[in-house]
Amino acid sequence: MTGRPTLEQVAERAGVSRATVSRVVNGSPTVTPAIRETVQRAIAELGYVPNQAARSLVTQRTDSIALILPESEFRVFSEDQAIPGFIRGVSQELEAADKQLVLMVGGSPSAHDRIERYALARHVDGVIIASMHGADPLPNSLHRMGIPVVCGGRPLGRSTVPYVEVDSVGGARLAVRHLLERGRTRIATVAGPQDMVAGIDRLAGYRRELQDSDRRSIVAVGDFTRESGAVAMRQLLADDPHLDAVFVASDLMAFGALTALREAGRRVPDDVALVGFDDVEQARYAEPPLTTVRQPIIGQGREMARQLLRLVAGEDIPSSVVLPTELVVRSSA
C-alpha cells in the first residue's frame, strides 16, 4: 500500500459509500449503529486519519489559529516570562477546542505582509495578536479583510478590533494605595515605555491614585529592562533625595532599582519602600522579596483564545474584556 489510507479505501473495506464513511468520521447522528461499527472497524484496521488539506478545501476551515508574537519581545533574550505564559494559556484553550496553534514571530512592518498573506491564504481561521508597540496597523488591516482577530492589550490609536487586557490602571492604583496606606508620603514611579499600553496605563494609574491623595508625582521613565530601572532610580534619587517609596512599572526594572538603591545606601523597605509589577518568578527571590502586582498572564492567553474561538464560530463578542490584577505583598513594601 502506498501512502496513508484514504476515505475511499475505508469505504471499500467497509462495503459502504465514501459519504457514509465521512458521516461516521464526523460523528453524524444519522448513521445506523451497525454500519457505524463496521466503518469504525475498517478505520481502526487501516489506521485511517482524515487528510486535513482535503477537508479544509471543502469546509473552508483549517481548525488552526495563528498567535502573533511581536519580534521585539524576543530580541532581547529576556528574563521576562510573558511569552511562555501567553503561549501556555492560548494553547490550553485551543487544545480543549481541538484547534491547532500556529506561531508567528514578528510585529515588525516587514513581517506584516507575510502574516497578512498567510491569513488570506486561509491557512488559519483567525489570529491572536499578543501585544504591540505603538499603533500597529496589523490588527486593523486583518480586521478589514474580514479575518477574525483578537488583540492582547488595548490597541493604541483608532481601532475597533476586540481585545483582552489586564487592568493595568487598577493594578498601579493598588500598588500606590498600598504605599499610601503604609504611610509613605513621597512616592515616585519608574514608568515603562510610553509607546506601549502597559507603560502608559501603569503610569496613568499611578497618577490617578496619587492625585486623589494630593501628593505630587515624581516620574522617571524606563523601557522595562533591568538596566533602565537602575538608571531611572538613580535619576529619581537625584531629583528627590527624600523620596520614601517607589512604584516601579515592571519587576525587571524593580530589580534594577533595587541595585541602584543599594548602591545609594538606602535600605528597602526601611528607607524606601518598593512595589513592582508583573510578579515574575524571580520576585520571590529578590532581596528583599518583592511586593508586586500580579497579572494573570496565562488567564489572559486563555481568554484571548476563548474570544477568538467565539468570533470564528460566528458569535458576537464584547469589544473588550478586562481581567483584574492583584497586589502580592512581600517584604519590599
Added chain:
Amino acid sequence: MTGRPTLEQVAERAGVSRATVSRVVNGSPTVTPAIRETVQRAIAELGYVPNQAARSLVTQRTDSIALILPESEFRVFSEDQAIPGFIRGVSQELEAADKQLVLMVGGSPSAHDRIERYALARHVDGVIIASMHGADPLPNSLHRMGIPVVCGGRPLGRSTVPYVEVDSVGGARLAVRHLLERGRTRIATVAGPQDMVAGIDRLAGYRRELQDSDRRSIVAVGDFTRESGAVAMRQLLADDPHLDAVFVASDLMAFGALTALREAGRRVPDDVALVGFDDVEQARYAEPPLTTVRQPIIGQGREMARQLLRLVAGEDIPSSVVLPTELVVRSSA
C-alpha cells in the same frame, strides 16, 4: 465578489489558462515574459493569494513544521529561558525557508496520540521535538510512521532518530577544569535529574574530568529548580564541610546554592567557588555574578530546523550534531 479570488478568476482576467497562472505563481521559468507580466498584473489587481489547502492537497506538502514542547517545561511557570530561545531559533530558520511553525505543547503520554494523528493527517511535513524526559516513545513512533523527525538532545533508550544536542559533557568538563586550574581541591557537584540527558551528561562530564585529576567526587542531586539547588547545597556542606568548590548543573540551581552558601556563612568565591550551567540572563546579575557554561540555545533551535528541512527535502542528514559549549568567567569562580 464572494470570498477571496481564485486561480480561475486570475486566469480569466489575464486571458490565459489556469495552468499558466499556476506556473507564474510558482515561478516556473517556462513562461514568456510578456504573459508573465500580464498574469502578475491580474494577480496584483485581484489581490490573489493561493489557497494553501488546495495546494497541499495536490503537492502533498504543507510547508509547515511542528515544534513539540514537553508539557513539564511549562508546568512550572519557570524562570528558565530555554523555551523562548528554542522557539526563536526554530522560527528564524523556518521563516527564512518560508515554512510555518505549528506549536504543540505536551510530551505527556496523553498528548502523544493527538500529535501522532496530527502528523499523520499530513498537517505538517515534519516534527521537531524540543526535549524529553526519560525514554519517550514519541520520536521513535513518528519515525516508524515515516514522518521526518529531529530531536533536541540525544533520546534516551534505543533510538535511531537524528538529534541535535549541546555538548553537555564537554561543558561540564570545562567548568570543572576551570575550578581545578584555580587551585580548588575539594570540588563537589549539584547534579540535575537523572532521567534527563542534560542531567546525566553534566554529571558524567564532572566525573570524567575529576577522575583525570584523581580527586574524589562529592555529589548531590537536584531537579534543576532553584529550591532543589539550595537543598542539595546544604547537603553537600553537611557531607563535606571543607569543600572549596561546586559545579552546579544549572544556573537556577546555582542561585539556590548561592543562597544556601550565604546562609552557611561561606563567601563566594573566597571560601567556595561556584560554576553554573546555562548562562541564563540573570547569571550576570547574581551576587556575585555567576561564572557559568553557556550553551547555544538559539543555535540549537536553528540547527534542528535546518536538519529537519533537509530531511523533509529528502536529503540524508547526520545521525547527530553536537554544538560546542563555552565557559563564561565572571566572579563566582
Added chain:
DNA sequence: CTGAAAGCGCTTACAG
C-alpha cells in the same frame, strides 16, 4: 511555451 484534462481526498446538498 501553453492549454485541456485528470486528479489530489474530502464534504454535502440532493434524491431516493
Added chain:
DNA sequence: CTGAAAGCGCTTACAG
C-alpha cells in the same frame, strides 16, 4: 438512513 455526483482550488504530466 444511504449513495451518486458535484465541487472545493490547486498542480502536473501529457500533448501539441
